[in-house]
Amino acid sequence: MRPQLSKGKIFAKVLLFYALAGLLGWPFGQSTLFMLLLSLFLLASNYKHLFLITKWLWHDRKLTPPEGKGFWQQIFDGIYYQQRRERKKRKELRNLVRRFRDGAEALPEAVVVLTSDWAIVWCNKLAQMLVGLRWPSDEGQRIDNLVRNPEFKNFLKQKQFQQPLEISASGSSNLVLECKMMPYGSEQYLLIIRDITQLKQLEQIRKDFVANVSHELRTPLTVLQGYLEVIDAERLPEPAMWQKAHTVMLEQTKRMDGLVQQLLTLSRIEASARVQFDEEVDVPAMLMSLEQEAQALNREKQHSISFSIDPDLKITGVTEELRSAFSNLVTNAIKYTPDGGEISVSWQRQHQRAVFAVNDNGEGIAPHHVKRLTERFYRVDQARARNTGGTGLGLAIVKHVLSRHNSQLMIFSEPGRGSSFSFSIPAELVLGNSKTAPLKKAKFKVK
Ligand code: ADP
Secondary structure (H helix, E strand, O other): OOOOOOHHHHHHHHHHHHHHHHHHHHHHOOHHHHHHHHHHHHHHHHHHHHHHHHHHHHHOOOOOOOOOOOHHHHHHHHHHHHHHHHHHHHHHHHHHHHHHHHHHHHOOOEEEEEEOOOEEEEEOHHHHHHHOOOOOOOOOOEHHHHOOOHHHHHHHHHOOOOOOEEEEOOOOOOOEEEEEEEEEOOOEEEEEEEEOHHHHHHHHHHHHHHHHHHHHHHHHHHHHHHHHHHOOHHHOOOOOHHHHHHHHHHHHHHHHHHHHHHHHHHHHHHHOOEEEOOOEEOHHHHHHHHHHHHHHHOOOOOOEEEEEEOOOOOEEOOHHHHHHHHHHHHHHHHHHOOOOOEEEEEEEEEOOEEEEEEEEOOOOOOHHHHOOOOOOOOOOOHHHHHHOOOOOOHHHHHHHHHHHOOOOOEEEEEOOOEEEEEEEEOHHHEOOOOOOOOOOOOEEEOO
8 A cells, every 4th residue: 555645744743743852851941952852863863764775775786675764664665666666667678678589580581670870779690690790799880881782872871662672792602682671660770681592593593494495496496487488388288288287387386486586585684684874775766667567567457556756755775675665565556456446656755754655445454454464474365365476475575674774664454445555764864854864874773
């Protein structure tokens, strides 16, 4: 129970003491002296208790308080009670921190807690193994002084943490690390580092495999196609089945050749990781030649195709890759729009950016297909795509090319009404802009 100490009680007690002292001194005519002696006694007693409390709080290591008298005992008990409460809270907090740290240690990823100016607050053992941090000696050190990597430094400087950063660890280990940064608590950051070396190696093996297979398939395919082309179907012996077989074989080898070509294009784009924007791309001239090819392709389908091109809108980039992207989008619109449709192609400047758009009034694509269109070999209608000679790689190539030019494909489509495929090239790659980096100097790292 909490003791009650009130002003009234103290006053009544002191008054009682002094009255008793006065009464005791009265028979001797020494009331004042007795009261004075009482004052001295009270002063001495209070000093004694002050001494006891100071000794207990500052010198003794004991939790239990000293014996006190009167109100002092209540004060000692109060302090004792508060101290016990504090100790209990501290213990709970210590357990909580220990549990959190044990949890963070059990994570399969390296974790570093950082302040807003990148000083290390804490790191787990994996962080010590992966990036060579030392705990606790590195506490308070700036992480960019310990992880000496220019890309990592830039990552911290730009504070664009939506996308993880991939860095190669220095030294001979060939480690590839993925760094994710997450704001956490008040003004703190959680840096999570994952070893993705094996993942990258597997990805590379897959890429190499596809590139090698495509390359190896090219020669036998060319030989087959060559022989099939020189065979005159008309002069093939009866039965007529042979003539049909010849036509189908020729068609299929052409299809396979297209597939191999596109696989090789995709592999080539993936293999060259860095784009150096030192090449001027004359997009208007490219689109003019594409217009002629489109009209040739359009002979059967009889669409009305209109091109609206800004003749001065040139950019920097990789000509062959961009040609492939433009061509895939225009060819798709021709292929997937029913005969006699309307297709418009435009290349225009918009707020210093260069925007390319292909609109058609074809069948359109249902929303659940739209988000998967850029996956390799994804086709809305497998059977129909096969008939149109589609490989399912066209939009995957477009996506890759655009990401290498700091852009991305936008698809708007409404079933029954048509589709719009567009992308916008950022201002720094558009020639003639004040912001455009001079040729041969602009370098961008593209994943
Ligand atoms: P494909 O070689 O089969 O054309 P793409 O990757 O270029 O492969 O296209 C993927 C799929 O997207 C196509 O199979 C087709 O179903 C759909 N598609 C692409 N462009 C259009 C378009 N303009 N209108 C309707 N569907 C389209």
